Amino acid sequence: MMKRILLLLSVLLFASVDAVAVGGGIVIDGSTTVGPIAKSFAAYFKNRYAVPVTVSESGSGNGAKGLINGTCDIASMSRAMKGREIAAAATKGVNPVAHTIALDGIAIVVHPSNPVAGLTRAQIASIYEGRITSWKGVGGPNARIVVIQRESNSGTQGSFGELVMGKGVQITRNAETQASNGAVKNRVSSTPGAIGFLGMGFVDRSVKVIGVNGVRPSLSAIRNGSYPVSRPLYMYTNGQPTGVVKQFIDLAGTVEGKRIVGELGFIAQ
Amino acid sequence: MNLGTRKILDNSFTAVGMGSIVVMALALLVVLTPIVYNGVGAVFFTGTIEHRTMLYKEYGRGDSKTIEAQSATADRYRGEAYRMLSGFEAEMEGMTPEASREYRSKYAPVRAAMSSLLGPLPGDPQPMLTRFQYGQTRWEKAEEKLHDILYEKKWDYSDPTVMAKEFYVPRAEAFAGTKLAPLFGYVDKHLADMMQPQFTFYWGFFTDRSLDAHIFGGIWPEIQGTFFLAIGAMLFAFPLGVIAAVYFTEYAKEGFFTSILRSANSTLAGVPSIVFGLFGLAFFINTMKVSESKSVLAGSLTLAIMILPTIIRAAEEAILSVPKTYKEASLGLGSTKWNTIATVILPAALPGIITGGIISLGRAAGETAPIIFTAAVSVGSAIGIADVFSSPTPALSWNIYNLASEHEMASEIRHVQYGMVLSLVSIVLLLNLSAILLRAKISQKLKG
Incomplete structure (x- = not known):
């Protein structure tokens, strides 16, 4: 009995081991307003480049905190960062750079x-x-x-x-x-x-x-x-983005990205 | 007290007891019926051809021949409607600018409703978002859209000093005498022909990844995330909890220090779960840096702290309920204290310990607050076992909340939300049921 349960559990645990490539994903946190854009970009990005992207919608303020504490790669924000947030970032050696992704x-x-x-x-x-x-x-x-x-x-x-x-x-x-x-x-x-x-x-x-x-x-x-x-909607990164994060941010400027933004009811810039 | 009074008291007490059980059963029924009824609707429903096409294109599932045949039939009926649309568009070109402008503004919502029912209309560019690439996948939603096509919901704003009342106007009236007029009757009559409804058992709801933020597809990443988090929490909390309980019952000397520890444990059990969530963020992620971002690991650790007091309590009770004679007999035969605990006391207490453990597992699976800041994301794919140290995961409890409040199309995908609720409730019930069975099995073994 015990053995069978253990077996079941381990099967469950390992069932999806090879489901996704390991690590190297993009973590996005922040605004619920930018949420639909971030989620749709994430789905498109994962299909196209096979890079896993996770999106949390916990509010712009939490997104900023996440970026400052280094717990997310991109903070999506529906307002510009406040002076004290930028100051807090500076004390932690984080240099927030704003990218406008939509109006x-x-x-x-x-x-x-x-x-x-x-x-x-x-x-x-x-x-x-x-x-x-x-x-x-x-x-x-x-x-x-x-x-x-x-x-x-x-x-x-x-x-x-x-x-x-x-x-x-x-x-x-x-x-x-x-x-x-x-x-x-x-x-x-x-x-x-x-x-x-x-x-x-x-x-x-x-x-x-x-x-x-x-x-x-x-x-x-x-x-x-x-x-x-x-107002503009932003995605903030720590310093100028590189690699996959840059690719992700640049999506907003592409034809596909603009169409996604438009279909969601926002205004592509 | 005389015998008569005592009997009356006795009976009325029984009646009150029975009554409260009935009330509780009814309350449970009121809670569970809509959950089960609506949740089952996520798996068993009347699906349209759009659903089957979507499954075939996105998940490669289904029989291509039948789907093509049904699509062809549906397209034949749709073609007629499309011809009416394009005929009217051509007609508008030939109108006076004023008339054309007036019709255009009335036509736009009809066109939008048609495309929402049938998917992109001929000539439209292929939408980027998966949600707009298909028409309505569920029959009851298709009927709602049909209503949108046939009737316009209007509000009577004629009197600015009272709240307006809604009324419905058949759209056909506005287009009387044009080439669009027959469309409304046609769509109404041939809805089933255009959508090909068919009873659907979508088992993939439990095993598929979600598509376009839960608008299509299943909830496997959430189910898996829930299991990862709950089992992860158990891996930390169960051994620690049992060891702590052994310490409290067998080793600790009764005194000031122990009583402080005990009351600390009880207090911990009463702390609201959001406090654990914030603690987890501040301690595990920001201070200890167990992971770069939110992760299953951080979430499991947070949940582990939350359920630890319950496990300690349950294990303590179980150990204390082992008859003293067992221990005395073992020690009397010359066994050491540690040996007695490991071979006599713990096995005898096992049913109680495991029950406590599994009930805590159920709680860990159902909690939302501790994982908001430490592990849960609203969109993400199912993660592999190797990713638990670094990746956050979707989880049922959090995504139910997300779909209920934050999702931009929440009202369109209530069935997914109910499906998630039903899954979570079933998982917790199954865990509790297995606790009961396991307990019965083990105590039988110990007796036998």
Whole structure:
């Protein structure tokens, strides 16, 4: 009996020994917004060059920490590295280099039943500061606004704060925090009074995208900068990349890479 | 107390006991029914020709002749629909610019829905992403897409002061009098002909690699990762736990130091698992540098620390429950202390020790928090045994969470998520079941 169990376990353990080449893979950690791009690049890269790539989506802040501590080769980030992150990297002898892989608009989304079609940047800021608490305040129905934000680790949250709220403006303490783009989408699509913000690649018909300052986030509006809430998406490496990591980063500039980015709903640069 | 009261009390106590068992059984049923029902749907479902084509192209599985024959039939019916699309596109070219523009904006969603149902339309470039290279692989999803083609979901925003209500408009109305008008009736009537639905037993769900971030394919890398992590944790925690339990029960002198150790152990058992996860990241990866990045090794070590207190506790109980007479007899026959422990006490305590071990194994397999920062990734291939020291791995518990919240197409692949949940629950149940069987077997042997 015991022997048979041991045999079973060892068969299980060794079943896939020769499944993949040993080591030499690329480890990517960071933004949930960049996640779809990183995952699709990884799949394409593995098919094409047989180099294993693993992708974790634990947030831009964790990606930066990973790169600084040397636990990942590429940190995908939906915001630029902050001064103190670069300083922390320097003390560990890490030299973060940014590579822009795509452009992304932060779509402001509400429940599809919400008749509000657009807001100004100032109105959105007031809602997130907690000064406007009812949709009536922006010309909508008399319903309480459920404000949804991301966690502090999120690059989308950082970009939103910078682009919409302005530096140093606090988001209301009544705001609900969700830990990923997907979770924000779920919450907004199931809550009639909700407002939230998402990377463009996550928008689908379960939520309604509203215009900001009269401009809707479209490919052209983001590219020419008329949509006010857009930002580049980055992949950071330690120093100028070499070898397979360089090959991976360069993928974003190739025709195939740009098509992948486009198909995912982001904007290739 | 008189006899009558006692009887009533006795009966009501029995009733309450039975009642709570019934409530628990019902609760279990409420939890398990949807898991099993939906999870089974990941393996047994009505698959379309797209599913069979995908399996053939991506995994080389299936009979090429039947697939080609079915494809040909499906293509015959699809061809008619494609002709209607291209006919209408040509018709739009000939319209006035205003009319053409108006139709174009209405036509775009129809075209998108058609391509989502049938895969890339003729003339479209081959998509880069595997998810767009095939149409709907599951019949129930195909029916959803059919609804999207036939009806447009609209919201009544006429009154800005109330929340809008949704209503559906048949798309056919908007195209009345054009060459596209017959398409809607045609697709509705011939959906089955175009998709060739067929009952499918997709056993590959458990053994295939995932394709394009779980949109197609199976969950083998996750299952394997879960086993690696749980067994790895056991390799560290089980021997250590048993040795510690032997120390506590046989060697330690009761005193201040021992009682501190004991309460430390109990406290450790109550620490939330996320704390172990962060500790694992800070200690094993950032300080000890057991691996360059997250790895199975780091994850196993973290899980090992988490389950260690439970194993020590279970082993201690098992050793204490061995009758004192065994030990006395052994020592009385002139055996040394160590020999007594190794040949008399531990074998007698084995059923209890192993039960504790396997239940901990189940816990290690199911935990998410300790592996978030130390071992788990959302996408990765199945790793070989040689890679456990350096590579992170997908694992069921973490990927269930990932699919539930972070995945960009989460609502399209709920069946994969349920399949993973069912697999994880089954693995844990099987482990616990084997613990019970093993225990029965060993105690029988000891008696016999």
